[in-house]
Amino acid sequence: MSTRDTALPSSTDVVVIGGGIAGTAMAFYLAREGVDVVLVERGELNREASGTNAGSFHLQLAIHQLSGQGGDAERDRLLADARLSLEAFEVWQGLGAELDGDLDLHLTGGWMVAETEEQLKTLRDKHELEQLAGIETEVVTGDDLRQRAPYFTERLLGATYCPLEGHANPLVVAPLYALRAAQHGAVVRTHVDVLGIDVHGATGARRFTVRTSAGPIDAARVVDCGGAWAGELASLVGLRFPVRSEGLHVNVTEPRPPMFRPMIQHIGRRLTLKQTENDTFIIGGGWPSPAIAPPRRYPTSWHSAAGNTAVAVSVVPGLADVRVVRTWSGVIVFTDDFSPVVGESLAVPGFHACVSSTGFTFSPMFARQLAEQMAGPASASPFPERYSLDRATHRLEFR
Helix, strand or coil: CCCCCCCCCCEEEEEEECCCHHHHHHHHHHHHCCCCEEEEECCCCCCCHHHHCCCEECCCCCHHHCCCCCHHHHHHHHHHHHHHHHHHHHHHHHHHHHHCCCCCCECCCEEEEECCHHHHHHHHHHHHHHHHHCCCCEEEEHHHHHHHCCCCCCCCCEEEEECCCEECCCCCHHHHHHHHHHHCCCEEEECCCEEEEEECCCCHHHCEEEEECCEEEEEEEEEECCHHHHHHHHHCCCCCCCEEEEEEEEEEECCCCCCCCCEEEECCCCCEEEECCCCCEEEEEEECCCCCCCCCCCCCCHHHHHHHHHHHHHHCHHHCCCCEEEEEEEEEEEECCCCCEEEECCCCCCEEEEECCCHHHHHHHHHHHHHHHHHCCCCCCCCCHHHCCCHHHHHHHHC
16 A cells, blocks of 8 residues: 555545544545545654554543542543443454454453552442443452452552453554555545645535645545644644643563463553563553654653653562563643544534544544444434534633
């Protein structure tokens, strides 16, 4: 599949901006529905968050979803998010067959551990919500935890276990989506910068002109799949997205004989830990890396490398003499109000977005649903109002 030499058409139905998992999935699902689609990416496909995350596949409510504010509204949101995770799980279960490829998906189960009474209470509260949502988790403490997970430090007071968590290979999924999109007729172009988006009064094929470094493209619709840069793209049409980005750091170790298979997360500290199929350990959890403006990349940080591995060793002491052989850093997007930004703008009709925290897990599901909505709006289910593209723009206007 050529992505650099393919001619950029002067017009199309849909321009998708961003070549990560959300953008490539959008291109695939739209093209499969028979929609004329062009994907443009300013760098290489899968080069940012979609290809630099730790590949964790989450079902348990994660620490970044728990705002700590309490109240009925937060409880409703968390229940909705938990049910959403189950839907994402169903999509991932069939994704390999849908894309006709091996995604290196392993459902190993997952622990979320607690070291303090306060953290253990949070785990119990989280467990109750997950049960209500239909997610299978259990709280394990004391001797039961020691017997089932002898690799944990004895300082742990407890953990929740979910049998359906695991990990996939982040280097595989988005490129496979892009390949299948091209095979269904999508035009996929890399090294194309978006310089501006003009919104015209006309409807139909000339609703937008996307000005790029490879020439302008007229389009009826645009989908913002810019991830960490989604807010900058939205601002080109006058929208303000409630998104922010952070650099994040990941460590990889040498291989060791199998020690554990479940993924491990911490409810109160920055840690995700997994032993891969080739017996190396991938240690992540959102440790920061300094923000550097493009085209430079997020640099690695000794502070994060040391801090991240120290937390891992404090939870699994058997890692103490395992050598780190590689580190990398990437970027991750968060939404300030914990809700995704998915759907079509009412303020700028025809402008769509597919952006979420934990995007590696959720993007296939959101992209498929949004593509179905764009291809057949009469029969598609609407997205919840809290996903609205206009919510932050409206707050800004009414202040």
